[in-house]
Each structure stands twice: as C-alpha cells, then as structure tokens.
Amino acid sequence: MPTSHDDAAPTAMLNRVASLLEVFSARQALTLAEITRYSNVPRSSAHRILQGLVQLGWIERQGAGYALGLKMFELGCQALQQRKVPEAALPVMADLHRRTGLTAHLSVLAGTHVLHVERFGIWPTNGDRWKVGFKQPAAQSAAGRALLAQMDEAAWPELQYAVAAGIRNRAELDRNLAAVRARGGVAVDADGYERGLTVVAAPISGGDEGKGFALSLCGPSRSTRIEPVVAAVHSASWAISHSLSDVPRHSASQARAAHRVVTPAMILRTSEATVAAVGGR
Numbered sequence: 001m002p003t004s005h006d007d008a009a010p011t012a013m014l015n016r017v018a019s020l021l022e023v024f025s026a027r028q029a030l031t032l033a034e035i036t037r038y039s040n041v042p043r044s045s046a047h048r049i050l051q052g053l054v055q056l057g058w059i060e061r062q063g064a065g066y067a068l069g070l071k072m073f074e075l076g077c078q079a080l081q082q083r084k085v086p087e088a089a090l091p092v093m094a095d096l097h098r099r100t101g102l103t104a105h106l107s108v109l110a111g112t113h114v115l116h117v118e119r120f121g122i123w124p125t126n127g128d129r130w131k132v133g134f135k136q137p138a139a140q141s142a143a144g145r146a147l148l149a150q151m152d153e154a155a156w157p158e159l160q161y162a163v164a165a166g167i168r169n170r171a172e173l174d175r176n177l178a179a180v181r182a183r184g185g186v187a188v189d190a191d192g193y194e195r196g197l198t199v200v201a202a203p204i205s206g207g208d209e210g211k212g213f214a215l216s217l218c219g220p221s222r223s224t225r226i227e228p229v230v231a232a233v234h235s236a237s238w239a240i241s242h243s244l245s246d247v248p249r250h251s252a253s254q255a256r257a258a259h260r261v262v263t264p265a266m267i268l269r270t271s272e273a274t275v276a277a278v279g280g281r
Contacts, residue, residue, distance in 0.1 A: 013049075016041050020049055021058070021072075028128070029065035073133050077117075085204060085213045086118055088243045093120045093215070096236045102219040102229070103130070107143040107201075109212040110135065112157045114144045123219070124197060130218070139173055140166045142189035142201035143214035148173075149180040149187065150203050166192050186230050191221050198224040202237035206244025215240065 016039075023030065023038040035050070036043045050066055053059035057071035086106060093104040103121025107114040113135035128134050138144030139159040145167075148156060159173070167173050180187045190198040201216035215237045217229055 016045060017049055017053070020046060020053070021068075024068050029062040029067040031065045035066060076133075084244055085206075085240070088206075089204070089213075089215065089240050090118060092236050092239050093118060096217065096232060097121050100217060100219075100229070100232060102217040102224070105130070105143065105216045105218065107136075107141075107214050107216065109138060109144070109147050109157070109214075112138060112160060114138055114141055114147070114214065124194075129194075136193065140189075140193045142187040142193075142199040143216045145173075145176060145180055145189070146185060146187035146201040146203045146214045146216075147212065149177045150185060165195065183230060184234060186234050188226055188230065190226065196221050198226065198229075200226065200229045200233045202233045204237050204244070205241040 019039040019041055020035060023035055030038070032043065032047055032050070035041075036046045039046065041049070050059055054061060054066075054069070057069045059066050059072075060069040085108075089106045093106060096102075097104045097120035103119065103123050105116050106118035107116050109115075115135050116130065116132050119130075119132050124130050129136055136144065137160040138148060138157060140162060161170075161173075162168050167176060176187075186200060186202045188198070188200050193199070197218055198221045199216050199218040201214045204213040204215055205211075215233060217233050219229075
C-alpha cells in the first residue's frame with residue numbers, strides 16, 4: 001500500500017519544478033544563478049531540472065541564460081483558446097484596427113502582470129513588450145489599470161511601482177484609478193509606460209468568461225487623439241461583453257420582436273464618425 005512517504009518525493013519534485021517556472025512570470029531570460037536565487041531551489045537541483053525542461057521544450061536556452069520555451073506558450077494558448085473571450089474579441093479587434101489604424105490588444109491579468117494574448121497591428125515594432133505572449137506590470141499598463149479599477153482591492157495582486165516614469169507609488173495609482181472610474185472604466189496611459197506611446201484600455205465583462213480580460217488600442221502619442229479613442233475602445237469592449245452575456249439566448253425571431261438585436265459590428269458602426277476621427281481623418 002502506498003504511504004505518505006511514497007508520495008512525498010514526487011510532490012517535492014513538482015513543487016521544485018513549479019518554483020522554477022514561476023520565477024519567469026515577470027522576467028524573460030535568467031541565468032542559473034538568478035533562477036537559483038529567486039526560486040530558492042539548490043543550484044544542482046535547479047540545473048538538473050532545467051536540463052529536463054529544456055529537453056521537453058518548456059524551457060529554452062538563450063545564450064548563458066534560460067527562458068520560457070515555445071511549448072509553454074503553446075499550452076497557454078491552447079488553454080485560452082478553450083475560452084470564449086478571444087473568439088468573441090477577434091472580429092471586433094480586427095474591425096477596430098481597420099477603422100482606426102491603431103494596434104489592438106487583448107490582454108488578461110496574469111498574476112502581477114497583464115499578458116498579451118491577441119494583437120491586431122504591427123506597431124510598435126521596437127522591443128518585445130507589446131508582442132503576443134509578453135507581459136507588462138499591471139499597475140504600469142493601461143490594460144492593467146482598467147482591470148484594477150473594477151476589482152476589489154483585496155483581490156489585487158502584488159503591484160510593482162516605477163522608479164522613474166510611470167506610476168511610482170500607491171497615491172499616484174489611486175489618483176489614476178479615480179480618473180479611470182470617472183471615465184467610465186476606460187484607462188489612458190499617455191507617455192507613461194513607454195515614451196511616445198499612448199494606450200487606451202477598457203475591461204471586458206460578460207460573466208466569468210470575460211473576467212480579467214481587457215481590450216486596448218495603442219498608437220503614437222503625437223497623432224493619437226485620446227477622446228475619440230476612448231469612445232472607440234469603450235464601444236468595442238461593450239460589444240465584446242454583450243456577445244459574452246446571456247442576453248441573446250432567445251431565438252432570433254423572439255429577439256427581433258422584443259427589440260432590435262445589437263451586434264458588435266452595429267455598435268462600431270454607430271460610432272463610425274467618432275472612430276474615423278481617431279487618426280485625424
């Protein structure tokens with residue numbers, strides 16, 4: 001008969017693997033020394049486990065360091081694809097990008113950061129922080145603050161404050177979140193997280209499916225007109241939330257008899273003049 005002692009070794013190993021993987025949640029490439037320090041796993045054990053994870057494709061070597069491998073990203077994407085939010089968001093994001101010329105992101109709260117899971121648009125092209133699969137600190141990003149503003153503070157993750165540009169302390173965060181709430185839940189980050197870049201984000205609701213997701217648009221600060229972008233993002237996030245809700249469960253004929261059915265495309269068309277003004281056209 002198996003004993004608790006028999007189960008202890010596998011459990012301890014799983015805990016060490018989890019500790020090693022978790023150190024990458026807010027970082028990219030790390031050296032063995034850094035991984036050992038952050039995870040508190042002995043160096044010899046960490047090296048042995050990392051070698052096994054490299055063989056599995058969960059971790060990859062980058063020069064003298066280690067980083068999350070494509071296999072981890074693939075598994076994460078598969079998990080997200082099983083949810084309804086990306087499916088509901090993609091057509092709205094594509095239309096929003098086409099109409100405004102700005103880059104649309106779908107992001108989800110992942111611990112202390114927001115993780116980009118979908119993107120329409122190729123700008124900005126410098127750096128990795130705006131690519132799918134990469135993270136930004138929740139308190140420093142527009143998407144993160146849009147989500148924090150609607151959350152109970154008791155549910156907040158541990159937040160990271162900036163040393164220079166960005167949100168530097170709790171008082172600044174509170175003032176920013178007050179402005180987010182006054183704007184109907186839409187967060188604006190102009191030259192904060194990254195100089196020359198303006199990002200506008202709004203949370204997605206729609207029950208448990210939409211919990212923790214945010215939609216955002218980003219563009220060059222010199223040409224992005226904030227108020228039209230706020231209107232566009234607010235309408236688009238509402239459209240996604242509406243499609244995730246339980247409202248359209250009646251038959252089409254019943255819905256038309258009760259009221260005109262509202263679709264994401266219709267919602268975006270109603271503000272076409274506003275959205276077109278985003279790029280100054």
